Amino acid sequence: MYVRFQSPSPNARGVHPGVFGLVNDLAKRDRLSPEEERFKTETHAWYHANLIDPSNVDPDIYNRERNPGATAWFKLTAGHLIDRVSGYLEILATHEVACVRVEMADPGNVIYEDAHQVIIVPYRTG
Template identity: 45%
Template sequence: MHVGVFALANGLARAGVLSEDEYAHWRRSNDWFEAAYPEPTATDPSAYDRSVNPGAVAWFKLSAVHLIERTELYAELLDAHQVAWERVETSDPGRIVHEDDVQVIAVPRPGETNGPSR
């Protein structure tokens, strides 16, 4: 199971390892994403429910270039703190449990793993 770039960067912030400037950039970026795009669980609380949708992860649609580009800050934070990450793309993320204009949340098929595209 891959952890998404947001979760990895949020982990750095929670661990208190970001500098003041890094934390400010991270906070502004999270605030922007939260204001610009509603959290899928606001409309479907079961989207990430592990008992209903085990292993569910979010994937940006490749057409959401404007969002993918905005994840650069998160990648820079991870690089600066030597946190390994990789960009993953797929045309088949698994069983889709949520979809909107810019993303899908999908559960990997049995025997597969998946991870979010950065």
């Protein structure tokens, strides 16, 4: 079973941005308070220290042509990583940015896996 925190609506590319991307977008638009920016910076650093970046393993993992719609999902067993998402959700709620928790046993084709996460390409529909 896997879990992902994402926008309920797809973006222009048809992808549901994840919680980190949604907060990063607020930061790029200078909408974060100094406290929120500090939280983002410190917590991003914590994730980088405690979670493998799949792009370091395969630089093309998120290549749109090779892996269209590729997204990262936490394994439900990665509670220590999932728990820290709550601070990001608080930031999004403050800025009225919708974000939903999605749990699925089989969200798509797994193209990367480690102890805490998978990268999947969603199954094609239609």
